[in-house]
Amino acid sequence: xxxxxxFSVPAWTYDQALGRLHQALxxxxxxxxxxxxxxxxxxxxxxxxxxxxxxAGTNGKTSTARYTAAxxxxxxxxxxxxxxxxxxxxxxxxxxxxAPVSRESFARGIAVAATAAERVNARRSAIxxxxxxITEFDLLTVGALVAFAEAGVDVCVLECGMGGxxxxxxxxxxxxxxAVTGIGLDHxxxxxxxxxxxxxxxxxxxxxxxxxxxxxxxxxPDTMEDVFLEQCVREGVTPTLLRPDNLDDAAGELHPxxxxxxxxxxxxxYLVTRRPGRIGGALVLDVQTLRATYRxxxxxxxxxxxxxxxxxxxxxxxxxxxxxxxxxxxxxxVSCPTPGxxxxxxxxxxxxxxxxxxxxxxETFLTAVRQVHADVCSRPTLxxxxxxxxxxxxxxxxxxxxxxxxxxAQTSSPRALAAGELARAFERAGVEPLATCPxxxxxxxxxxxxxxECVACGSITTAGEVSALLS
Numbered sequence: 455x456x457x458x459x460x461f462s463v464p465a466w467t468y469d470q471a472l473g474r475l476h477q478a479l480x481x482x483x484x485x486x487x488x489x490x491x492x493x494x495x496x497x498x499x500x501x502x503x504x505x506x507x508x509x510a511g512t513n514g515k516t517s518t519a520r521y522t523a524a525x526x527x528x529x530x531x532x533x534x535x536x537x538x539x540x541x542x543x544x545x546x547x548x549x550x551x552x553a554p555v556s557r558e559s560f561a562r563g564i565a566v567a568a569t570a571a572e573r574v575n576a577r578r579s580a581i582x583x584x585x586x587x588i589t590e591f592d593l594l595t596v597g598a599l600v601a602f603a604e605a606g607v608d609v610c611v612l613e614c615g616m617g618g619x620x621x622x623x624x625x626x627x628x629x630x631x632x633a634v635t636g637i638g639l640d641h642x643x644x645x646x647x648x649x650x651x652x653x654x655x656x657x658x659x660x661x662x663x664x665x666x667x668x669x670x671x672x673x674x675p676d677t678m679e680d681v682f683l684e685q686c687v688r689e690g691v692t693p694t695l696l697r698p699d700n701l702d703d704a705a706g707e708l709h710p711x712x713x714x715x716x717x718x719x720x721x722x723x724y725l726v727t728r729r730p731g732r733i734g735g736a737l738v739l740d741v742q743t744l745r746a747t748y749r750x751x752x753x754x755x756x757x758x759x760x761x762x763x764x765x766x767x768x769x770x771x772x773x774x775x776x777x778x779x780x781x782x783x784x785x786x787x788v789s790c791p792t793p794g795x796x797x798x799x800x801x802x803x804x805x806x807x808x809x810x811x812x813x814x815x816x817e818t819f820l821t822a823v824r825q826v827h828a829d830v831c832s833r834p835t836l837x838x839x840x841x842x843x844x845x846x847x848x849x850x851x852x853x854x855x856x857x858x859x860x861x862x863a864q865t866s867s868p869r870a871l872a873a874g875e876l877a878r879a880f881e882r883a884g885v886e887p888l889a890t891c892p893x894x895x896x897x898x899x900x901x902x903x904x905x906x907e908c909v910a911c912g913s914i915t916t917a918g919e920v921s922a923l924l925s
Contacts, residue, residue, distance in 0.1 A: 511635030636671015756822030
């Protein structure tokens with residue numbers, strides 16, 4: 455349907471839009487959908503102008519969302535992508551046809567969202583109801599849906615920001631297909647302190663009338679998988695279960711345990727036929743679904759991306775309700791960027807960034823490092839900076855023995871762990887850091903001055919700040 459904003463909108467600049475988003479930060483995270491639902495109605499139902507595909511998961515959801523959007527675009531659909539957070543610029547969160555929306559489109563979307571919020575809250579105040587606390591993510595989500603509707607997209611791929619049940623993306627009323635990539639222990643203060651509790655929050659996106667793919671990372675332990683399967687039963691949804699043909703192909707993706715067969719449910723599977731032998735080398739896999747077998751799907755990515763590619767294939771197929779064009783699939787996957795995920799930002803001397811930010815994603819990242827650098831002593835210097843509200847000891851405990859040298863730093867995030875605290879965590883793990891720097895800029899400059907290769911990881915902010923320095 456054609457979309458028009460039903461009210462006049464202030465002509466904001468990009469900086470004005472960022473300022474309005476910054477003002478909303480003090481509301482933090484609000485576990486409710488009513489505010490976003492009311493804002494969408496007030497804004498003229500932009501979410502009804504196109505279909506949506508939604509992806510949740512602790513790890514892998516951004517890459518899966520990117521591959522899904524690329525595959526759908528390869529099928530001839532004008533496709534939008536909504537992810538979070540950004541690496542460098544805020545408008546990176548909103549893409550149309552494979553590129554970030556312009557700063558002008560971003561600013562207009564946020565202006566529409568903010569105006570809708572003001573109108574909704576004015577009406578609530580007039581009847582004596584408490585105004586909604588409109589969060590930054592509420593404004594971003596509504597703003598994105600407005601920008602996509604005005605761009606005339608056919609389908610939008612929505613990455614959940616956190617959880618699923620109360621995530622702002624879940625307010626969209628045109629979600630046709632969903633996927634959950636996997637579950638890890640992250641955001642525990644909000645989502646719960648066990649895998650099963652976190653699974654319950656993410657499983658809430660599985661609803662009657664939607665297709666569903668359950669990714670590799672949902673298969674173990676059995677008690678966690680049962681949360682998803684029970685939700686499917688309640689909603690009358692038959693999920694597609696994604697499984698590796700070889701469990702080694704899912705190293706870092708699965709929790710301990712062996713996936714159950716579930717012969718009564720449909721399956722999709724994948725087999726890695728070639729692993730990359732160097733950074734930037736080729737990953738090749740076969741993907742089999744109920745509809746087709748896709749052979750020699752290639753990506754210049756580490757092996758852990760195989761699970762995300764296969765999940766995206768199954769999800770795109772389910773949304774379309776038909777097999778994919780094999781040649782278009784090959785082109786879409788090999789050309790799909792995954793910023794901040796095993797991402798080479800400089801070739802000489804090498805700087806590679808990865809957005810791993812919890813123990814499970816760190817372990818997955820390390821499986822890729824080990825494949826291309828078996829000898830620890832030959833690996834690059836680690837530049838590490840983490841957020842204080844993460845599992846610092848768990849992250850450091852995994853990284854400490856894997857690199858010959860470590861430089862500890864601190865990002866500009868207000869949630870950043872002080873570099874000195876991080877250094878002491880490495881010392882407790884048996885590693886004396888080469889240096890401790892107060893900023894990412896100084897840490898990268900030190901490593902570069904030494905003529906050393908660098909791997910930067912520990913948080914999404916770390917990957918973003920290094921990427922910005924090398925842009």
